[in-house]
Amino acid sequence: MTTILGTYDHYGYAAIALLGTFVGAWFLLWVTLRSPWADELHTWRGVSPPFLGVVGVLFALTLAFLANDTWNAHDRALNAVYQEADGLRSIDALAEHLPAPIKARVVGAVRDYARITVTEEWPLLARRQNSRAASDQLDRLLSLLAGPDVSAVAPTGVHGLMLSQAVQVRAARGLRIALSQTHVNPLKWLGMAFLGFLTMISIAMVHVDQGRAEILAMVIFAAAAAPTAAIVLVQGNPFQQPTVVHAGPIAALAAEPGAQSSGAGGAR
Template sequence: MTAILGTYDHYGYAAIALLGTFFGAWFLLWITLRSPWAEEVRLWRGVSPPFLGVVGVLFALTLAFLANDTWNAHDRALNTVYQEADGLRSIDALAEHLPAPVKAKVVNAVRDYARVTVTEEWPLLARRQSSKEASDQLDRLLALLAGPDVSASAPTGVHGLMLAQATQVRAARGLRIALSQTHVNPLKWLGMAFLGFLTMISIAMVHVDQSRAEILAMVIFAAAAAPTAAIVLVQGNPFQPPTVVHAGPIAALLDGDAKTR
């Protein structure tokens, strides 16, 4: 259970963002409108409305930067999967220049790696894990391409290109695994939450002598900020729901192989 909570911690943070924002809004409304100190708080009336924009902009920029990090991680993961698939396809294409027995070994090694990656490793990525079998299959492919059979039978330049593509596949897989380890950074989100709370305090003080306007402004801010933060948080890992980077580009290698049989 602890491992599951640690793996999907971003859902917990999203719930905290939702509940915490609305609780903070309720608390400030209670302090300024219903608490025994409401009259004393109103003595601080007179905060200029433009002041609200200063804190609000800082909060908005912080949330925008965090959202940008999340979208960039998703885009990098997607690009990495396509690079990995492109490297495997390139090895396949270059293998056409090899004698039939050597070509068969290379093609089978590519298919074995793709099959283990899609069927075994991909489900593990959602749990921030990787497959040793996939790593072993990639090592076998690299050893085969660097071995005497391929180097002796490949035309000039083809062998170097095949090794370069295999290196690209290894680098892409390493980055894919690294991105699957993505965790929510509590310190970044704590700073964002602090700025959000200061923004709500600013809203309360600007409208402290206009109760209806204060309630409306606070509700609007909470309704805008809390779901936005939660949406960013639940998409913190590109290999976990709700927006999962799928293995389609690599699986297409296996689909294409099945159609030719």
């Protein structure tokens, strides 16, 4: 249970943000309109409306920065997948310069890695895990490309390019796995929540002697801030729903004709 909660913590934080905002708005409305201290608070009327903008801008900027971090992580994960697939396809294409038996082994190793990545590792990314089998297959591919069988028959320039592409695949996979480990940073969101609550206090005090206007302003703010924060939070991990980075580019390589026969050759 602890593992599951840790894996999907962003959904819990999204629920807290959604409910907490409306509970906070209700609490402030009760304090300023219905509580025993309401009359005392009305003596603080006169807070200038432009003051609301100061706190509101700070809250908006904080939420915007957090949203930018989320979108940036998603874009980096997508780029990593395409770089990984591009590196594999490059090795596949460069293998055309090798003798048929060596080419079959290289292509088989590439296809085996792509297949294991798609079928075994991708489902694990949503649980912030990775596949040992995929790691071992990538090591076998690198070992094959760096070994004497390939280096002896590959043109010098081609061999160097194949090795550099294999290194790119490893780096892209490492970035992909690192981004799949993304967790919500509670301190960042606690700071954002604090600024949001201060913004609601500012709304309440600016309209403290205008009950209906205060209710309307508070509801509008809560309706804008809470869903926005929840949307950002539920997309905190790029390999989990609702916006999943799919393995399409790598899956296309694994599904190409000849993958099975090539994979058999790579197992020799």
